[in-house]
Amino acid sequence: VDVRSGFRLGSKRVDLAVASNRDHNSLHLFAIDRASGVLRDIGQIATPLSDIYGLCMFQNRQGVTYAIANDKDGTFVQYRLDGQSGQLHGELVRRFKLDSQPEGCVADDRGERLFVGEEDVAVWVVDARAEVPAAPQKVIGVGGPVYDDIEGLALYHGEGGDYLVISSQGNDSYVVLDAQAPYAVRGAFRIGLNAERGIDGASETDGLEVTSANLGGIWSRGMLVVQDGRKRMPEGTQNYKYLPWSAIADALGLD
16 A cells, blocks of 8 residues: 555545455555545556556656555556546556566655566566556565565655665564665664554554655654564454654664
């Protein structure tokens, strides 16, 4: 699932959430009211994928919004989204393929780049613009700090620099790179338990997201949210863990 703000839907501006619907191999669309936060289902867009998997969104410099989904066979499809009529429509505008199963992806709207994860191989970067052929360039391969499977990807836009955060699921860690070539590795960390508050650590992370927005208090430099696949305190279903970006920056010596 991914979100972009300020999407035009008829006469209104909404925050648009798009999810991959694995039951229907579709893009599932939701409008978020910007005042109340209420979520509204606004329909689905069929895709030609047979086993839809990961998804992210991209908004180019002209404000055009796209949804990009992938299939377990390595196929990526990119849809231009349009809601000016009041109904949301999607037009398939680009298709490309990796050699094996991908999952996570994240777009750098400002740089018009798309980072994609090929689970057992590498993180790649391609031009996110629909009119440009996709020519993947390697950002980082499996081996060293990144252990397969490569899962969620997220971008932190900070005052001192932009960072790519990778879920290295094979060793239950998170790797941080500079988001600009040559993509220097800034470090890796794990999320441990907070026994005082009865919060267990995080492991088997699929999706993650990060923001640099000032959310106040300990979150003034932003927040990392990760999916935790094994909940231990107490035993339960998967949940999410929230980590202040300041803790990551201090641990890794980031700007």
